[in-house]
Amino acid sequence: MKIALFGNPNTGKSTVFNLLTGLRQKIGNFPGVTVEQKSGVLHIKDASHELIDVPGVYSIYPSNREEKVVFDLLFNATESDKPQLGILVADASNLSRSLFFFSQLIDSGLPMVLVINMYDIAKKKGINIDVTALQSTFSQSPIVIMNARVGLGKERLMQAISEQLDALKVESTKVTNTLKKLSDLAGQEKEANARNTYLGTILNKVLQVKEVPVRTHPLDRWFTHPIAGYVIFASILFIIFQFVFSFAAFPMDAIELGFEWLTLWLRDILPDGPLSALICEGILPGISGVLVFIPQIGILFFFIALLEDSGYLARAVFLMDRLVRPFGLNGRSVVPLLSSMACAIPGVMATRGIPNYKERLITIFVAPLMSCSARIPVFTLLIGLVIPKMKLLGFIQLQGLVLLGLYLLGIVSALFIAWVMKLMINQEKRSYYLMEIPEFKRPLWRNIFLTVFEKIKVFTTEAGGIILAISIVLWALASYGPREQRRAAIQALKTTDTYMQGSTEEQDGLKNSVLLENSYIGIVGKGIEPMIKPIGYDWKIGIALITSFAAREVFVGSLSTIYANGGSDNDFKLSSKLKQQKNPDGTLVFTLRSGISLMVFYVYAMQCLSTLAIVKRETKSWKWPLLQVLFFGLMAYAGAWICFNI
Amino acid sequence: MLLNELKVGEQANILYISDDVFRTKLLEMGIMPGTLVTLHLKAPFKGPIAFSYQNTLLSIRNEDAQQISVDKLSLQA
Numbered sequence: 135m136k137i138a139l140f141g142n143p144n145t146g147k148s149t150v151f152n153l154l155t156g157l158r159q160k161i162g163n164f165p166g167v168t169v170e171q172k173s174g175v176l177h178i179k180d181a182s183h184e185l186i187d188v189p190g191v192y193s194i195y196p197s198n199r200e201e202k203v204v205f206d207l208l209f210n211a212t213e214s215d216k217p218q219l220g221i222l223v224a225d226a227s228n229l230s231r232s233l234f235f236f237s238q239l240i241d242s243g244l245p246m247v248l249v250i251n252m253y254d255i256a257k258k259k260g261i262n263i264d265v266t267a268l269q270s271t272f273s274q275s276p277i278v279i280m281n282a283r284v285g286l287g288k289e290r291l292m293q294a295i296s297e298q299l300d301a302l303k304v305e306s307t308k309v310t311n312t313l314k315k316l317s318d319l320a321g322q323e324k325e326a327n328a329r330n331t332y333l334g335t336i337l338n339k340v341l342q343v344k345e346v347p348v349r350t351h352p353l354d355r356w357f358t359h360p361i362a363g364y365v366i367f368a369s370i371l372f373i374i375f376q377f378v379f380s381f382a383a384f385p386m387d388a389i390e391l392g393f394e395w396l397t398l399w400l401r402d403i404l405p406d407g408p409l410s411a412l413i414c415e416g417i418l419p420g421i422s423g424v425l426v427f428i429p430q431i432g433i434l435f436f437f438i439a440l441l442e443d444s445g446y447l448a449r450a451v452f453l454m455d456r457l458v459r460p461f462g463l464n465g466r467s468v469v470p471l472l473s474s475m476a477c478a479i480p481g482v483m484a485t486r487g488i489p490n491y492k493e494r495l496i497t498i499f500v501a502p503l504m505s506c507s508a509r510i511p512v513f514t515l516l517i518g519l520v521i522p523k524m525k526l527l528g529f530i531q532l533q534g535l536v537l538l539g540l541y542l543l544g545i546v547s548a549l550f551i552a553w554v555m556k557l558m559i560n561q562e563k564r565s566y567y568l569m570e571i572p573e574f575k576r577p578l579w580r581n582i583f584l585t586v587f588e589k590i591k592v593f594t595t596e597a598g599g600i601i602l603a604i605s606i607v608l609w610a611l612a613s614y615g616p617r618e619q620r621r622a623a624i625q626a627l628k629t630t631d632t633y634m635q636g637s638t639e640e641q642d643g644l645k646n647s648v649l650l651e652n653s654y655i656g657i658v659g660k661g662i663e664p665m666i667k668p669i670g671y672d673w674k675i676g677i678a679l680i681t682s683f684a685a686r687e688v689f690v691g692s693l694s695t696i697y698a699n700g701g702s703d704n705d706f707k708l709s710s711k712l713k714q715q716k717n718p719d720g721t722l723v724f725t726l727r728s729g730i731s732l733m734v735f736y737v738y739a740m741q742c743l744s745t746l747a748i749v750k751r752e753t754k755s756w757k758w759p760l761l762q763v764l765f766f767g768l769m770a771y772a773g774a775w776i777c778f779n780i
Numbered sequence: 781m782l783l784n785e786l787k788v789g790e791q792a793n794i795l796y797i798s799d800d801v802f803r804t805k806l807l808e809m810g811i812m813p814g815t816l817v818t819l820h821l822k823a824p825f826k827g828p829i830a831f832s833y834q835n836t837l838l839s840i841r842n843e844d845a846q847q848i849s850v851d852k853l854s855l856q857a
Contacts, residue, residue, distance in 0.1 A: 227835040326804060327812075358830075452839050455841070456842075
């Protein structure tokens with residue numbers, strides 16, 4: 135059986151969903167559309183049912199894409215997709231608003247169970263509900279009192295669901311659908327007015343409200359204060375970033391180290407040959423490259439879920455909305471964009487809270503422009519290479535200033551592109567920013583844990599495959615090449631003086647360098663030299679650019695291999711080697727101009743496979759990731775050209 | 781007077797909402813002429829405002845609040 139879970143926003147619907155399904159959740163799509171559908175397995179009396187978490191809305195009649203799925207689920211779904219039973223979670227403090235939606239659902243002919251959630255809080259506010267009277271009004275739908283946050287009422291709800299399901303089997307007489315499929319606004323308004331009047335008479339009988347004036351929570355004055363509000367928000371973000379950067383490093387290193395061990399061990403026990411190479415150099419590093427993102431995703435979502443569940447996030451959104459609106463963004467875009475400064479992957483995944491599709495798309499599109507942590511090794515290497523160590527005005531480090539400039543360039547560009555997109559994308563329908571600001575709550579660990587778990591699962595299972603496949607292809611292109619050409623190149627290398635006089639270690643380095651040069655990627659790198667000459671790069675940098683398409687930090691390792699540095703971990707050695715590199719005409723390869731040109735290239739270029747895979751996952755189409763590659767590639771090239779030539 | 785012109789802490793009854801779509805949307809949320817609202821928060825730089833009705837604190841953008849005409853209640857102690 136399919137059971138649908140309905141509710142207004144902020145009624146504790148997700149908490150009820152998590153309570154009923156726990157880890158037995160999966161994510162799919164609503165039939166025919168790209169709106170995400172969360173569903174879970176609910177076991178009642180030996181039978182399992184599918185519980186569908188329907189987006190939180192106030193009415194059956196839709197005003198945007200998300201809300202349309204509710205309407206379609208009831209009226210346009212095929213028999214197999216249609217739910218047979220509905221549960222509506224109502225906030226006891228806001229019973230009248232919940233009953234509006236509830237009575238619409240009843241009128242649609244769907245058998246219902248009504249959950250009155252958070253009654254304890256409502257009672258403290260002086261609200262009293264005559265449940266018996268309410269039950270006699272809605273005699274067909276069992277009413278269950280719950281306090282889902284502490285797990286109270288779960289058994290009663292299961293019992294009520296079970297009774298309704300049993301009743302369904304017996305009574306073949308289905309309730310007829312008396313709800314009109316309204317699509318015109320005037321009709322909708324008339325219907326809503328009539329419904330409110332009808333509910334008003336019911337509520338008069340069942341609801342007793344002691345008039346207690348709602349007070350603003352003292353914390354809210356601070357959280358939305360013109361100065362303190364921003365200071366608090368910045369401090370919270372600062373703390374989160376500290377955690378991401380300092381704590382994520384340990385598990386990330388552990389994952390990489392673990393895979394190095396595994397690789398060494400497998401290399402030992404597997405016979406030498408293409409299979410061993412494929413596993414040890416292609417597949418294992420590919421898997422490691424997927425898993426290595428998990429700590430960052432986990433930690434970031436732990437904090438985002440904490441902010442959301444406690445109620446703070448809504449205050450931050452309220453505070454930030456005005457600042458980012460001119461750029462076509464929503465207050466809800468702020469946390470995803472700032473998270474992208476750690477890593478764009480959780481950033482893109484966090485955009486799911488943005489209710490407006492256009493604003494969400496813009497946020498996803500520009501997120502990779504925020505400088506992520508993978509750019510740091512590239513920037514550090516290049517800054518050390520071409521920016522002199524000097525102080526401005528006696529105390530400002532020039533190198534640090536350049537790094538700051540690169541970050542700002544990313545942020546300013548992201549806002550600019552967002553603004554351009556705002557002008558270009560047409561809005562399907564006028565949308566409103568209507569956001570409830572929930573009361574502060576003690577965060578519920580179950581909710582937070584399930585969010586973190588879900589995000590990690592989505593990333594590994596849905597983006598992981600694409601990342602793995604493409605990284606294996608890239609590896610193959612970098613390790614294989616035309617056989618004859620490679621043999622000849624190695625032969626030629628062996629006759630050179632540097633090779634013959636070198637130590638074994640140096641000889642290995644030189645060999646690897648020649649092999650990469652004559653791999654398919656090397657050949658492409660050489661092929662694009664005419665294209666990258668105008669922005670100041672030679673074919674060696676070209677190869678590093680192509681290999682770092684998988685991930686930006688690969689740039690450093692690739693340069694290291696090409697320049698036969700022998701092991702990528704010696705940055706200082708690599709840096710001094712790069713400093714001496716000369717073009718055929720005797721000029722230096724890494725000058726101030728070509729260096730800055732490269733840095734600007736890395737600010738813009740969409741060099742991250744994993745981000746592309748997750749953008750595809752979140753937008754459900756290859757259109758947007760491909761546009762990102764193309765558009766940011768052009769920006770990178772143009773920006774680099776300007777820096778090199780002016 | 782318009783909803784966004786209320787000061788923090790002031791109460792008012794809603795008179796009418798000019799935009800069709802917005803009016804219907806709010807109606808479905810239980811906000812209609814006669815609803816008593818209290819202004820609670822104003823975001824800096826003419827950002828969103830937050831008002832309470834029934835037991836909900838709802839935030840809307842400043843320009844949307846300008847669609848809502850209200851009748852301010854004279855202050856009682």
